[in-house]
Amino acid sequence: xxxxxxxxxxxxxxxxxxxxxxxxxxxxxxxxxxxxxxxxxxxxxxxxxxxxxxxxxxxxxxxxxxxxxxxxxxxxxxxxxxxxxxxxxxxxxxxxxxxxxxxxxxxxxxxxxxxxxxxxxxxxxxxxxxxxxxxxxxxxxxxxxxxxxxxxxxxxxxxxxxxxxxxxxxxxxxxxxxxxxxxxxxxxxxxxxxxxxxxxxxxxxxxxxxxxxxxxxxxxxxxxxxxxxxxxxxxxxxxxxxxxxxxxxxxxxxxxxxxxxxxxxxxxxxxxxxxxxxxxxxxxxxxxxxxxxxxxxxxxxxxxxxxxxxxxxxxxxxxxxxxxxxxxxxxxxxxxxxxxxxxxxxxxxxxxxxxxxxxxxxxxxxxxxxxxxxxxxxxxxxxxxxxxxxxxxxxxxxxxxxxxxxxxxxxxxxxxxxxxxxxxxxxxxxxxxxxxxxxxxxxxxxxxxxxxxxxxxxxxxxxxxxxxxxxxxxxxxxxxxxxxxxxxxxxxxxxxxxxxxxxxxxxxxxxxxxxxxxxxxxxxxxxxxxxxxxxxx
Amino acid sequence: xxxxxxxxxxxxxxxxxxxxxxxxxxxxxxxxxxxxxxxxxxxxxxxxxxxxxxxxxxxxxxxxxxxxxxxxxxxxxxxxxxxxxxxxxxxxxxxxxxxxxxxxxxxxxxxxxxxxxxxxxxxxxxxxxxxxxxxxxxxxxxxxxxxxxxxxxxxxxxxxxxxxxxxxxxxxxxxxxxxxxxxxxxxxxxxxxxxxxxxxxxxxxxxxxxxxxxxxxxxxxxxxxxxxxxxxxxxxxxxxxxxxxxxxxxxxxxxxxxxxxxxxxxxxxxxxxxxxxxxxxxxxxxxxxxxxxxxxxxxxxxxxxxxxxxxxxxxxxxxxxxxxxxxx
Numbered sequence: 001x002x003x004x005x006x007x008x009x010x011x012x013x014x015x016x017x018x019x020x021x022x023x024x025x026x027x028x029x030x031x032x033x034x035x036x037x038x039x040x041x042x043x044x045x046x047x048x049x050x051x052x053x054x055x056x057x058x059x060x061x062x063x064x065x066x067x068x069x070x071x072x073x074x075x076x077x078x079x080x081x082x083x084x085x086x087x088x089x090x091x092x093x094x095x096x097x098x099x100x101x102x103x104x105x106x107x108x109x110x111x112x113x114x115x116x117x118x119x120x121x122x123x124x125x126x127x128x129x130x131x132x133x134x135x136x137x138x139x140x141x142x143x144x145x146x147x148x149x150x151x152x153x154x155x156x157x158x159x160x161x162x163x164x165x166x167x168x169x170x171x172x173x174x175x176x177x178x179x180x181x182x183x184x185x186x187x188x189x190x191x192x193x194x195x196x197x198x199x200x201x202x203x204x205x206x207x208x209x210x211x212x213x214x215x216x217x218x219x220x221x222x223x224x225x226x227x228x229x230x231x232x233x234x235x236x237x238x239x240x241x242x243x244x245x246x247x248x249x250x251x252x253x254x255x256x257x258x259x260x261x262x263x264x265x266x267x268x269x270x271x272x273x274x275x276x277x278x279x280x281x282x283x284x285x286x287x288x289x290x291x292x293x294x295x296x297x298x299x300x301x302x303x304x305x306x307x308x309x310x311x312x313x314x315x316x317x318x319x320x321x322x323x324x325x326x327x328x329x330x331x332x333x334x335x336x337x338x339x340x341x342x343x344x345x346x347x348x349x350x351x352x353x354x355x356x357x358x359x360x361x362x363x364x365x366x367x368x369x370x371x372x373x374x375x376x377x378x379x380x381x382x383x384x385x386x387x388x389x390x391x392x393x394x395x396x397x398x399x400x401x402x403x404x405x406x407x408x409x410x411x412x413x414x415x416x417x418x419x420x421x422x423x424x425x426x427x428x429x430x431x432x433x434x435x436x437x438x439x440x441x442x443x444x445x446x447x448x449x450x451x452x453x454x455x456x457x458x459x460x461x462x463x464x465x466x467x468x469x470x471x472x473x474x475x476x477x478x479x480x481x482x483x484x485x486x487x488x489x490x491x492x493x494x495x496x497x498x499x500x501x502x503x504x505x506x507x508x509x510x511x512x513x514x515x516x517x518x519x520x521x522x523x524x525x526x527x528x529x530x531x532x533x534x535x536x537x
Numbered sequence: 538x539x540x541x542x543x544x545x546x547x548x549x550x551x552x553x554x555x556x557x558x559x560x561x562x563x564x565x566x567x568x569x570x571x572x573x574x575x576x577x578x579x580x581x582x583x584x585x586x587x588x589x590x591x592x593x594x595x596x597x598x599x600x601x602x603x604x605x606x607x608x609x610x611x612x613x614x615x616x617x618x619x620x621x622x623x624x625x626x627x628x629x630x631x632x633x634x635x636x637x638x639x640x641x642x643x644x645x646x647x648x649x650x651x652x653x654x655x656x657x658x659x660x661x662x663x664x665x666x667x668x669x670x671x672x673x674x675x676x677x678x679x680x681x682x683x684x685x686x687x688x689x690x691x692x693x694x695x696x697x698x699x700x701x702x703x704x705x706x707x708x709x710x711x712x713x714x715x716x717x718x719x720x721x722x723x724x725x726x727x728x729x730x731x732x733x734x735x736x737x738x739x740x741x742x743x744x745x746x747x748x749x750x751x752x753x754x755x756x757x758x759x760x761x762x763x764x765x766x767x768x769x770x771x772x773x774x775x776x777x778x779x780x781x782x783x784x785x786x787x788x789x790x791x792x793x794x795x796x797x798x799x800x801x802x803x804x805x806x807x808x809x810x811x812x813x814x815x816x817x818x819x820x821x822x823x824x825x826x827x828x829x830x831x832x833x834x835x836x837x838x839x840x841x842x843x844x845x846x847x848x849x850x851x852x853x854x855x856x857x858x859x860x861x862x863x864x865x
Binding site: 030031032033036037038040054055056058059060061063064067068080081123125126129142144145148151152 | 566567569574589615671672676708709712738739740741742743744745746747748750788789790791792793794833834837838841843844845846
């Protein structure tokens with residue numbers, strides 16, 4: 001109810017700009033402060049509204065109104081328990097619209113008894129009350145507060161996926177110990193991938209349900225294996241992320257061990273897969289021993305690790321991520337486990353040979369530009385066996401560290417490394433940096449092969465191939481104009497049911513002239529074969 | 538027709554219990570998402586709140602409230618008559634709030650077993666500053682308090698460098714900052730009359746049903762009272778501030794503001810705020826792994842309160858901590 005209304009007032013903002021004011025007073029009206037602040041913010045956002053003050057009519061608030069030229073006689077007559085809404089706008093039409101908006105907002109609140117608007121819960125406890133059947137919290141807050149939020153969630157009986165990084169190792173140990181004592185999963189910190197009860201969390205793919213359980217300390221490594229499992233016609237039961245630091249000597253694989261135990265007890269899991277960079281030996285021994293103790297067949301992909309240690313426990317070692325998927329699927333179907341071999345049906349040799357034949361004589365180097373850190377590692381391991389050591393910002397050995405940002409000789413750059421993600425989104429989300437790097441590397445007359453991973457699924461860019469395609473086309477065209485041939489080798493990590501659609505992404509890359517291999521390992525092998533072809537000329 | 542319902546009180550403050558023992562009559566004053574206020578006589582407000590809101594000197598915590606689900610108080614409408622009979626609050630002709638099984642909450646908080654040293658207080662004060670900076674609302678008095686607390690060359694109040702002292706202030710901040718500065722200067726000089734005058738200039742100032750100035754003053758005065766009661770430090774101006782505010786706030790602010798401020802002057806603070814203060818000044822260390830991360834659960838509980846209230850309350854405690862540290 002509007003009890004009072006002001007007239008045209010003096011200028012506000014620009015001294016010569018005519019403005020009009022209106023005062024709404026509601027006698028003895030009570031709205032909670034969140035509501036009042038919300039009304040003020042919404043009305044102030046209306047075009048042409050210069051001022052919207054929503055306060056109770058105390059003497060000092062009237063002084064505040066006077067300070068902004070809004071203390072009319074009506075406002076002055078308000079009492080402490082009266083609600084005063086003071087508006088200032090460019091003209092009468094705007095003012096009328098603003099007043100109407102205020103009335104509607106206040107009326108809606110009053111009619112609803114303040115109770116109908118959905119408000120996001122502000123604490124873990126209230127979120128739990130809102131959704132009592134929830135049993136897991138995904139936490140992504142600045143690192144300094146992450147441990148506190150995770151503790152709240154654990155104390156509320158929730159499993160946790162902690163996406164945040166910059167959590168101290170002491171906090172990580174504390175959280176994981178705290179969780180383990182309560183039989184809860186503490187995935188992370190810096191855990192980007194999990195699939196729990198068929199629900200993909202953070203960066204994960206739409207993978208069909210099945211009987212293969214995965215515990216992964218590597219995000220894109222886990223995505224690659226689970227996507228390939230799906231593409232091989234099998235499915236996953238649970239995918240538990242641990243965070244990359246879990247298998248360090250200090251953390252001791254607390255979450256990996258708990259994940260193994262959980263999958264061992266899970267009746268829907270028939271096969272257990274472990275994915276990680278090589279852990280500390282004592283941690284690896286504990287993990288392998290725990291896996292063996294489940295009595296379930298296990299595949300272990302310690303990327304670049306020693307297979308003998310795995311096989312000594314009677315478990316199956318995978319030589320790369322694709323191999324891990326193949327072996328897990330075979331085990332899940334009780335099929336014979338075969339040593340890994342590059343499938344002739346992939347035509348890698350033929351494709352490599354054709355590409356090498358088109359590459360000009362001065363072109364000799366491979367340049368990998370990766371969004372997935374584990375995929376970059378896997379590539380370097382495969383390439384090292386085929387063409388020797390690879391330079392990188394995250395090299396396999398320190399001697400091959402790149403100085404600066406540009407590729408050097410044969411190189412593979414992890415663009416998801418902290419160095420590149422300060423102040424900008426991860427390249428899986430925002431391809432801008434990689435597109436710039438792609439243009440840069442492609443313009444190097446010595447570059448022969450560009451190797452790219454394309455990671456799709458939840459969390460990733462909505463159309464990474466669509467973003468890459470025009471730049472690949474442009475780079476190849478410019479190379480051709482200068483008498484060169486640029487070979488672009490890619491793979492897509494994901495499934496046909498991902499929002500971006502594996503097949504559509506692959507088609508866009510092919511359309512742009514890129515080769516699309518069936519996995520990152522296969523793409524790496526293909527790139528290596530092209531380089532070997534060039535070296536043998 | 539109102540559906541008949543019975544609500545169970547989970548806990549009730551001893552002061553509310555005393556009030557209700559007189560079997561007063563009144564009406565429903567206001568109804569919000571997670572609480573309702575009952576008005577007894579001309580100026581006594583009692584809050585019915587959910588467990589998440591916690592105990593308060595004027596509150597009854599209801600077991601039937603379920604977090605922030607909508608429709609917490611079906612049937613409650615402002616203006617409905619209420620009366621109290623035999624340990625039960627009867628609202629309208631269909632709602633009964635049973636207090637028989639409710640625990641009695643004492644608004645006098647227990648002192649911490651061991652108090653922090655001066656250095657320890659400075660450390661937790663910094664933690665509170667960082668938490669306000671990271672989690673606090675940017676509206677309300679935050680920027681003005683931080684600016685007023687900033688130590689200048691003449692050695693005016695403040696220890697260390699409060700968070701966003703350089704942040705641009707809105708009009709409320711521009712009005713409030715010199716008043717806060719006046720308050721801190723007078724308080725540091727132990728100038729009782731000037732302290733009271735400055736404090737009164739903040740009563741009822743700012744947005745919210747409990748205006749920002751009230752929130753700030755409640756926490757500032759309440760923290761000083763508790764700090765002195767617990768032997769952390771004393772400021773001769775506190776007693777005069779408390780007496781003067783108690784006598785001077787009537788009619789200067791909203792009923793809700795007065796309901797918060799008046800018991801705070803006796804050290805009776807809402808439970809979450811009192812718990813935060815105990816944590817900040819007590820030497821016992823919570824062993825939970827989140828504590829090291831900066832914003833403790835108790836600080837977070839306070840900062841999450843309302844729109845600006847939590848931040849204004851935290852700022853009041855922060856300012857009081859400055860003075861307690863200096864006298865520690």
